[in-house]
Amino acid sequence: MSMQSHNAPPPACAIVIFGANGDLTKRLVVPALYNLARTGLLPKNLALVGVDHNKKTSEEWTAQLKVFLVTVLAKNSEEIDETLWSKVAGSMTFLSGDFEKPETYSQLKGLLAELNQKQGLGGNVLFYMAVADRFFPVIAGKLGEAALMDDTKGFRRLIVEKPFGHDLASARALNACLLKYLKEEQIYRIDHFLGKETVQNIMALRFGNGLFEPIWNRDRIDHVQITVAESIGVETRGKFYEATGALRDMIPNHLFQLVAMVAMEPPVSFDAEDIRAKKAELFKAIQPLALTDVVRGQYDAGTVQDASVPAYRKEPNVSPDSNIETYAAMRLKIDNWRWAGVPFYLRTGKRLNIRSSEIAIRFKQAPYALFRDTPVDELDADWLILRIQPDEGIRLRFNAKRPGPAMMLESVSMRFNYKDYFHQAPAVGYETLIYDCLIGDATLFQRADQVEAAWALVEPVLKGWQDTNPRHFPNYAAGSEGPIAANDLLAKDGRSWRAIRILGGK
Numbered sequence: 325m326s327m328q329s330h331n332a333p334p335p336a337c338a339i340v341i342f343g344a345n346g347d348l349t350k351r352l353v354v355p356a357l358y359n360l361a362r363t364g365l366l367p368k369n370l371a372l373v374g375v376d377h378n379k380k381t382s383e384e385w386t387a388q389l390k391v392f393l394v395t396v397l398a399k400n401s402e403e404i405d406e407t408l409w410s411k412v413a414g415s416m417t418f419l420s421g422d423f424e425k426p427e428t429y430s431q432l433k434g435l436l437a438e439l440n441q442k443q444g445l446g447g448n449v450l451f452y453m454a455v456a457d458r459f460f461p462v463i464a465g466k467l468g469e470a471a472l473m474d475d476t477k478g479f480r481r482l483i484v485e486k487p488f489g490h491d492l493a494s495a496r497a498l499n500a501c502l503l504k505y506l507k508e509e510q511i512y513r514i515d516h517f518l519g520k521e522t523v524q525n526i527m528a529l530r531f532g533n534g535l536f537e538p539i540w541n542r543d544r545i546d547h548v549q550i551t552v553a554e555s556i557g558v559e560t561r562g563k564f565y566e567a568t569g570a571l572r573d574m575i576p577n578h579l580f581q582l583v584a585m586v587a588m589e590p591p592v593s594f595d596a597e598d599i600r601a602k603k604a605e606l607f608k609a610i611q612p613l614a615l616t617d618v619v620r621g622q623y624d625a626g627t628v629q630d631a632s633v634p635a636y637r638k639e640p641n642v643s644p645d646s647n648i649e650t651y652a653a654m655r656l657k658i659d660n661w662r663w664a665g666v667p668f669y670l671r672t673g674k675r676l677n678i679r680s681s682e683i684a685i686r687f688k689q690a691p692y693a694l695f696r697d698t699p700v701d702e703l704d705a706d707w708l709i710l711r712i713q714p715d716e717g718i719r720l721r722f723n724a725k726r727p728g729p730a731m732m733l734e735s736v737s738m739r740f741n742y743k744d745y746f747h748q749a750p751a752v753g754y755e756t757l758i759y760d761c762l763i764g765d766a767t768l769f770q771r772a773d774q775v776e777a778a779w780a781l782v783e784p785v786l787k788g789w790q791d792t793n794p795r796h797f798p799n800y801a802a803g804s805e806g807p808i809a810a811n812d813l814l815a816k817d818g819r820s821w822r823a824i825r826i827l828g829g830k
């Protein structure tokens with residue numbers, strides 16, 4: 325792995341953004357580059373090239389990007405640093421061209437050669453496909469045909485956005501297409517969840533503390549719950565969602581990556597390939613899903629944070645009799661030495677009561693016997709909760725004695741909030757991912773086999789859901805915690821979901 329220190333500027337290079345006029349570029353990629361510049365983590369010699377079919381000059385492009393950046397910064401009550409921005413903007417060139425046309429790539433090749441010579445970029449180029457997924461094979465193929473991925477005179481890397489396929493066959497086809505023109509180590513499949521500090525902190529928590537790893541197994545852990553709840557609906561993405569649904573959109577990528585971080589065996593090093601090998605082993609141990617292990621839901625009209633909101637079927641660009649799920653829950657069984665008999669319950673949905681993502685690890689109960697002659701009727705189990713959003717932190721819940729003469733217990737919690745301990749540099753979530761790619765660290769990116777293993781796991785469910793229409797859609801009110809059937813999934817095992825709530829709550 326060509327890794328360098330994680331706190332030094334990456335080597336000189338060009339970054340080429342396909343989809344330069346798109347939403348992702350304006351809202352996330354360019355603000356992330358600006359944030360990297362302010363922490364000194366952009367290459368000292370940098371050329372930023374934007375490619376898009378919307379015709380504009382480089383000056384018009386940078387002026388437009390600045391407007392967006394100002395808005396993004398204003399959300400954190402920050403003002404733009406004009407000197408810094410003019411440095412970043414000074415490195416930008418806009419190239420108007422169609423992704424489908426070979427001449428776009430010959431022009432790009434000429435431009436990169438010129439910039440390389442003028443600015444001493446060492447022949448290094450990072451290509452970022454900030455475009456709709458139908459263009460992934462098109463751009464990769466044209467880059468390959470134009471010999472732009474030839475990495476003999478500097479690195480050539482390609483960032484692939486989501487979604488990576490819609491099912492196993494399309495993910496395989498996309499991998500095959502990319503691998504026809506690129507080597508695996510040149511491909512960076514992005515999962516923006518892995519850019520979150522708390523997700524990366526799972527490894528630090530597990531492997532950097534003598535306290536947790538010895539109890540991180542079936543002897544001590546009863547089960548694990550992973551929740552990614554959103555309070556927003558499909559907003560303007562009805563067309564996309566009608567072709568996707570909650571399961572495809574969230575589970576094989578984001579939620580499975582969280583499962584991998586929690587459940588993989590300790591790697592021999594933090595080297596990307598060592599970590600990826602452990603994740604691959606874990607995916608192999610996850611048992612095939614049966615339809616009885618999954619629950620789907622679709623939101624009805626309801627009230628979310630005091631506002632009345634329509635049913636999914638009434639959203640723009642959604643069919644009035646749509647059978648697409650906006651909620652999915654599942655029980656995973658991991659059949660290996662560490663996790664045999666410890667279910668992992670996953671759930672994700674739109675229009676739930678609040679926005680909240682967490683991994684909750686429930687420990688086995690202490691023996692009750694000692695308390696039989698006390699007023700304590702039952703013992704609450706202990707929980708370790710890793711909060712991912714919106715309030716990043718870790719919480720440990722355990723039983724403590726309530727003051728007074730009688731032996732009474734109450735579940736209490738110890739809290740660690742990221743923002744109370746660390747000054748976090750302002751971030752939009754793409755900084756680490758882009759930086760890692762610039763220094764050649766693929767740890768937070770998915771390898772071809774992982775993507776395919778994840779799709780293979782959900783494939784029977786996708787097929788089963790496609791073959792049978794849901795009988796009770798819509799089956800949960802907007803603003804609720806999801807369908808009743810999801811409760812039954814855990815009730816069958818004598819368990820229940822944690823309430824979806826914010827960290828400040830109990």
Ligand SMILES: NC(=O)c1ccc[n+]([C@@H]2O[C@H](COP(=O)([O-])OP(=O)(O)OC[C@H]3O[C@@H](n4cnc5c(N)ncnc54)[C@H](OP(=O)(O)O)[C@@H]3O)[C@@H](O)[C@H]2O)c1
Nearest residue numbers: 343345346347348376377422423454455456457485486487
């Ligand atoms: N937006 C987000 O918040 C977000 C978040 C996470 C991931 N992503 C992923 O990021 C990728 C990009 O999303 P996005 O929302 O930024 O898409 P987008 O707004 O549609 O951006 C794509 C850009 O490419 C241009 N374009 C389309 N066809 C072209 C062609 N043949 N030749 C040259 N330019 C062309 C588009 O121009 P026109 O629109 O004028 O045609 C647009 O400016 C997707 O894979 C998405 O899943 C997006």
